[in-house]
Amino acid sequence: MIKAEQKPVDEILDFLKPHRKILLAGCNACVAVCHAGGEKEVGILSSALKMARKKAGQKIEILEDCSTRQCEPEFVQELKEKAEEVEAVLSIACGVGVQTVARMFSDIPVYPGLNTTFMGETDELGVWIERCQACGNCVLHVTGGVCPVARCAKQLLNGPCGGSQDGECEIGNDVPCAWQQIYDRLKTIGQLHRMEEIIPVKKWGRESRDKGPRTISREDLKL
Numbered sequence: 606m607i608k609a610e611q612k613p614v615d616e617i618l619d620f621l622k623p624h625r626k627i628l629l630a631g632c633n634a635c636v637a638v639c640h641a642g643g644e645k646e647v648g649i650l651s652s653a654l655k656m657a658r659k660k661a662g663q664k665i666e667i668l669e670d671c672s673t674r675q676c677e678p679e680f681v682q683e684l685k686e687k688a689e690e691v692e693a694v695l696s697i698a699c700g701v702g703v704q705t706v707a708r709m710f711s712d713i714p715v716y717p718g719l720n721t722t723f724m725g726e727t728d729e730l731g732v733w734i735e736r737c738q739a740c741g742n743c744v745l746h747v748t749g750g751v752c753p754v755a756r757c758a759k760q761l762l763n764g765p766c767g768g769s770q771d772g773e774c775e776i777g778n779d780v781p782c783a784w785q786q787i788y789d790r791l792k793t794i795g796q797l798h799r800m801e802e803i804i805p806v807k808k809w810g811r812e813s814r815d816k817g818p819r820t821i822s823r824e825d826l827k828l
């Protein structure tokens with residue numbers, strides 16, 4: 606899932622300065638799971654902003670809402686009535702949700718309340734780790750289910766490099782060497798021969814953003 610963190614309240618207060626009535630819009634999907642932008646966080650952030658503005662002698666009215674998924678126009682549409690009443694929207698969805706809201710309510714400012722960070726998994730309560738960089742051509746079948754793009758500091762498609770020491774990456778900080786993890790995993794599942802497979806250089810036309818935003822178009826799903 607997409608992971609994100611709330612921006613510092615002072616930064617949010619700074620870009621809300623010109624506004625006296627806003628909609629604070631959360632998202633009940635990924636960002637709710639990492640406790641950054643769900644219903645609960647909408648309430649907490651709303652109170653914090655109101656208190657700070659009251660203290661500064663510049664009250665603010667905040668309408669609150671939380672979409673099922675803010676990256677889907679059909680759910681964002683449900684915010685329309687409230688959006689028409691306010692001067693601006695503060696979205697605490699991921700960057701995709703913020704852009705969906707900005708596109709659909711194009712005549713008012715839309716601000717991001719979160720810093721969208723990565724796609725990751727839960728390591729333990731309150732700790733999330735990056736696991737995928739959406740490279741567009743997954744190689745997990747070759748690498749034993751361990752991603753070399755997101756987990757190797759050099760994004761080596763064929764590793765390890767010479768810096769791997771005792772299972773740790775040369776960058777230190779107790780970061781495990783992804784290629785050691787790949788080796789261990791392949792050994793466990795009896796596929797060590799995969800280490801000899803050369804993963805070809807990526808075709809950057811589809812697997813990077815050099816040609817602009819990537820698009821998936823499924824004819825079978827279109828109306």
Ligand code: SF4
Nearest residue numbers: 737738740743744752
């Ligand atoms: S190889 Fe890694 S970055 Fe690419 S799609 Fe698979 S998990 Fe994601």
Ligand code: SF4
Nearest residue numbers: 757766769774782783
């Ligand atoms: S030590 Fe391992 S994880 Fe670190 S850069 Fe080299 S191959 Fe990648």
